[in-house]
Amino acid sequence: ASNKQGLEGFPKFKVANVSDLSGSCPVYFFAYPLTNEPCFLVDFSKLNNEKDVSFDNPYYGKFRINQSFKEISGVGPNNSICAFSDVCVHLGCQLPAQVLTSSPSNPGLNPSTSILHCPCHGSMYKLDEGGLVVGGPAPRPLPAVILEYDDSTGDIYAVGTNAPYFSEAVPRINPSSNLLYDPRYNGYSVPSNPACIKG
Ligand code: FES
Numbered sequence: 001a002s003n004k005q006g007l008e009g010f011p012k013f014k015v016a017n018v019s020d021l022s023g024s025c026p027v028y029f030f031a032y033p034l035t036n037e038p039c040f041l042v043d044f045s046k047l048n049n050e051k052d053v054s055f056d057n058p059y060y061g062k063f064r065i066n067q068s069f070k071e072i073s074g075v076g077p078n079n080s081i082c083a084f085s086d087v088c089v090h091l092g093c094q095l096p097a098q099v100l101t102s103s104p105s106n107p108g109l110n111p112s113t114s115i116l117h118c119p120c121h122g123s124m125y126k127l128d129e130g131g132l133v134v135g136g137p138a139p140r141p142l143p144a145v146i147l148e149y150d151d152s153t154g155d156i157y158a159v160g161t162n163a164p165y166f167s168e169a170v171p172r173i174n175p176s177s178n179l180l181y182d183p184r185y186n187g188y189s190v191p192s193n194p195a196c197i198k199g
Pocket residue numbers: 088089090091092093118119120121122123136137138
């Protein structure tokens with residue numbers, strides 16, 4: 001009931017090399033930190049010609065882990081490569097980040113606006129502003145993956161995320177007894193379970 005031990009950081013893991021984003025495609029998929037957690041790199045210099053990308057971390061100060069990232073900056077030769085979770089924070093549909101469409105009303109990733117539009121219920125995330133919600137029912141921004149870049153090799157590493165990828169939007173009981181994150185509260189905690197003295 002009192003076990004609050006756990007990791008305070010994520011593994012550092014090579015997710016791609018900059019050559020994987022060669023050619024005209026601005027998106028590259030990978031899994032992090034677990035093999036069933038899809039994410040994607042987006043190179044804004046190819047998506048909408050943005051270089052030296054940086055945005056305020058919308059989750060800054062919300063979580064004990066990785067709360068040092070007040071800003072998130074693009075990596076790579078143009079400082080334009082960022083990464084996000086590929087799971088919609090509304091009800092968990094996988095996002096069609098590979099679909100480039102010229103129509104902002106169609107699901108997919110719009111190259112001119114950098115808006116990623118979920119096909120399930122219409123949530124819209126503006127990637128070049130840190131995944132902020134600009135439409136639909138998503139209760140919070142799209143989580144970003146924190147990257148590091150080795151300019152001697154071109155390797156791109158994931159070193160953390162700025163928020164849980166997926167959670168319910170509203171706690172079922174109350175914030176102090178619910179493991180799930182809600183954007184109205186400052187984080188979550190491991191609940192006690194009086195029925196299990198060892199767990
Ligand atoms: Fe994406 Fe509902 S799961 S909008």
